[in-house]
Amino acid sequence: MLKLSKEEQIFLKNFTDLKSKSGSHSPSILTLLNDEGTGKKIEVDACFLSNPYATELFIEFFEKELVTTKLLNQIIEAYPPQNREIALHLSKTINVPADYIFIGNGAIEIIQAVIHNFVKGKIVVNIPTFSSYYEYVRVKDDIVFYQLSKESNYCLDVQHYIDFVKKESPDTIVLINPNNPNGDYINKEVLHMMLTELSFVKNIILDESFIHFAYEDLNLSMIDSYNLMNDFPNLIVIKSMAKDFGIAGLRAGYGIMQPEKVNYLLNHGYLWNVSGLTDYFFKLYSREDFQRRYDVVRKKYIMNTLMFLNELSRTPNIKVYPSRANFALVELLDGSDSREFMIKALYSYGIYVRECSDKIGLDGQFIRVASRSFEENVLILNAFKDILKSEKN
Amino acid sequence: MLKLSKEEQIFLKNFTDLKSKSGSHSPSILTLLNDEGTGKKIEVDACFLSNPYATELFIEFFEKELVTTKLLNQIIEAYPPQNREIALHLSKTINVPADYIFIGNGAIEIIQAVIHNFVKGKIVVNIPTFSSYYEYVRVKDDIVFYQLSKESNYCLDVQHYIDFVKKESPDTIVLINPNNPNGDYINKEVLHMMLTELSFVKNIILDESFIHFAYEDLNLSMIDSYNLMNDFPNLIVIKSMAKDFGIAGLRAGYGIMQPEKVNYLLNHGYLWNVSGLTDYFFKLYSREDFQRRYDVVRKKYIMNTLMFLNELSRTPNIKVYPSRANFALVELLDGSDSREFMIKALYSYGIYVRECSDKIGLDGQFIRVASRSFEENVLILNAFKDILKSEKN
Numbered sequence: 001m002l003k004l005s006k007e008e009q010i011f012l013k014n015f016t017d018l019k020s021k022s023g024s025h026s027p028s029i030l031t032l033l034n035d036e037g038t039g040k041k042i043e044v045d046a047c048f049l050s051n052p053y054a055t056e057l058f059i060e061f062f063e064k065e066l067v068t069t070k071l072l073n074q075i076i077e078a079y080p081p082q083n084r085e086i087a088l089h090l091s092k093t094i095n096v097p098a099d100y101i102f103i104g105n106g107a108i109e110i111i112q113a114v115i116h117n118f119v120k121g122k123i124v125v126n127i128p129t130f131s132s133y134y135e136y137v138r139v140k141d142d143i144v145f146y147q148l149s150k151e152s153n154y155c156l157d158v159q160h161y162i163d164f165v166k167k168e169s170p171d172t173i174v175l176i177n178p179n180n181p182n183g184d185y186i187n188k189e190v191l192h193m194m195l196t197e198l199s200f201v202k203n204i205i206l207d208e209s210f211i212h213f214a215y216e217d218l219n220l221s222m223i224d225s226y227n228l229m230n231d232f233p234n235l236i237v238i239k240s241m242a243k244d245f246g247i248a249g250l251r252a253g254y255g256i257m258q259p260e261k262v263n264y265l266l267n268h269g270y271l272w273n274v275s276g277l278t279d280y281f282f283k284l285y286s287r288e289d290f291q292r293r294y295d296v297v298r299k300k301y302i303m304n305t306l307m308f309l310n311e312l313s314r315t316p317n318i319k320v321y322p323s324r325a326n327f328a329l330v331e332l333l334d335g336s337d338s339r340e341f342m343i344k345a346l347y348s349y350g351i352y353v354r355e356c357s358d359k360i361g362l363d364g365q366f367i368r369v370a371s372r373s374f375e376e377n378v379l380i381l382n383a384f385k386d387i388l389k390s391e392k393n
Numbered sequence: 394m395l396k397l398s399k400e401e402q403i404f405l406k407n408f409t410d411l412k413s414k415s416g417s418h419s420p421s422i423l424t425l426l427n428d429e430g431t432g433k434k435i436e437v438d439a440c441f442l443s444n445p446y447a448t449e450l451f452i453e454f455f456e457k458e459l460v461t462t463k464l465l466n467q468i469i470e471a472y473p474p475q476n477r478e479i480a481l482h483l484s485k486t487i488n489v490p491a492d493y494i495f496i497g498n499g500a501i502e503i504i505q506a507v508i509h510n511f512v513k514g515k516i517v518v519n520i521p522t523f524s525s526y527y528e529y530v531r532v533k534d535d536i537v538f539y540q541l542s543k544e545s546n547y548c549l550d551v552q553h554y555i556d557f558v559k560k561e562s563p564d565t566i567v568l569i570n571p572n573n574p575n576g577d578y579i580n581k582e583v584l585h586m587m588l589t590e591l592s593f594v595k596n597i598i599l600d601e602s603f604i605h606f607a608y609e610d611l612n613l614s615m616i617d618s619y620n621l622m623n624d625f626p627n628l629i630v631i632k633s634m635a636k637d638f639g640i641a642g643l644r645a646g647y648g649i650m651q652p653e654k655v656n657y658l659l660n661h662g663y664l665w666n667v668s669g670l671t672d673y674f675f676k677l678y679s680r681e682d683f684q685r686r687y688d689v690v691r692k693k694y695i696m697n698t699l700m701f702l703n704e705l706s707r708t709p710n711i712k713v714y715p716s717r718a719n720f721a722l723v724e725l726l727d728g729s730d731s732r733e734f735m736i737k738a739l740y741s742y743g744i745y746v747r748e749c750s751d752k753i754g755l756d757g758q759f760i761r762v763a764s765r766s767f768e769e770n771v772l773i774l775n776a777f778k779d780i781l782k783s784e785k786n
Contacts, residue, residue, distance in 0.1 A: 248668030276642030
């Protein structure tokens, strides 16, 4: 079992104070970096679920096309284009009619919009999950949790889930695919069967924010569920751009839903809801030169992640849960406390991981580790091995 | 009366098509610039209500502090700080306790948040106005328009308004100060009297998005109403940063309201609702070196605007309505059509003005003209004089 040094204990206190000031979720790395008492320690942000190679790619285009030109001034000064206009660009890229597309200031804005505007009764949320899916629900009595079973590695037991939903008969269900925080992936065939069985549910929210990291074939072909929109009008697909494109700071996401829903949202809000830089990103994403480059960094990162998780799973005293996303849920098996593990990794190794003590639906001590660049993953692996070995002393 | 050439008529058609595709409000200048048929013509965007000197100032800091450093990468890659954390910076700058501050992705997000979460019945909206204040109301029957009278130059007849509100006894009223689209300004003393008389109204939304351009003394001291929050807990002040700081493309705004209201919003949404660049802006705004520089460009722009509107009012065949904002409402007195005027100014002079035929509550042909830089204002003035003179031919 892990023990903290005196310095690490002081650091834990500082960290806790900072967290209480900065809102829910983990303190952002920017906050930590700006804080004298803590930030100087961070070397690898393994809290942060994004493809660093894609960030590099975006920055390359940004510097080439914006920084050395007058376009940046225009993007900062002028009102950005509105939702429907950006949807036109994206439409060609993802092959979905523009009137099905709602552009969001990050996926989180779309989650909020859908929950506040379309969820009108009981909502089934699988736990563990991304907490906004229940935090944003205004009537707490409407929330019904479906506990993913630890015995099944927190993977969805599909038939059990279908029976549960049929019994509960909710207004809305939420599926995150791959799931956050564990990375469990429902394949296309199973998903189609589930949607067929659950066609009576008014809204099926399918969050595909991590889908660019999933794969079903050796070509690592890109997956999405947009072709299901015609057969399943109750489907609402939500997609973040923060993870796959490594641009969380820009705020960009989209939702795919029936045109009536898009119209309802745009008729009551969401004027200029994304920045000029987000618009620039969506324009870039519609360009073939960018898409070709992106496909390379996406596949490179998937393979990088595969190697990393494979190697991580060989570390003693932890269990790495099966994942087809760019992160893994890791259980500490020797009685160590997840917050203390996080603090030791950060203070003594500069590795910032997400500890999961605030995640409901997890039974045990868990952290979530993101895959980063190859070099950063080596640092993460070495730190883990070192911490878990040093415990014996 | 104004006549369009054949080329101008074709241009009008293209412009109308573009507008129908791009959502409500005027097509953004970025759209126009990117459109083959129209964009090449724009030289001065006098639609756009912002201080160009402040944009230059922000870009100067941005280039110095971000572009040549690694900070930009971090801002793009990492999740931005959350609402409460940004509020801490702003708190010192505007001298308001942080728990009264809600940070918004532009003022428009705050308008939407307030209308959707706190307006629970009749809402009195003065017309002409900024259209989102009634468009965002979901129950259209709740909207009661208060018509500002043309005889009073669309200025608020304070006693008449108070009597109207007392008679209607609404849940919410909206005051924009200075008002958009005409720039009428209610001074602090009158405002205090109005709030005292109308203390029975549950929500008083006070939109001060243009207040940095207003003044009550020769020092052009900055005005705000935050000191009224203690006496009037029903007050909700909304503030855009797009106009005074010339950064519409970033999306930044804030609302000042009772802590319970801020808590309610943050407990049900608005996680990571602004970008990392918006956070950078708010940090900058909290710095004295930036504030000192900003004060200079603010005053320079106010004086520039004063000269511009004074000169504009001498142009024949138009009436310039009194304004203490950075724009003026202009009535075409000779029977010219406002859309045709806008097209001629854009096509033949490169001047893009806001025509107001879609604004409810205006009786006549109106355009709204923004003050820009000194040099751009000269171009606007010359174009207006030329168009209005050439009409006689």
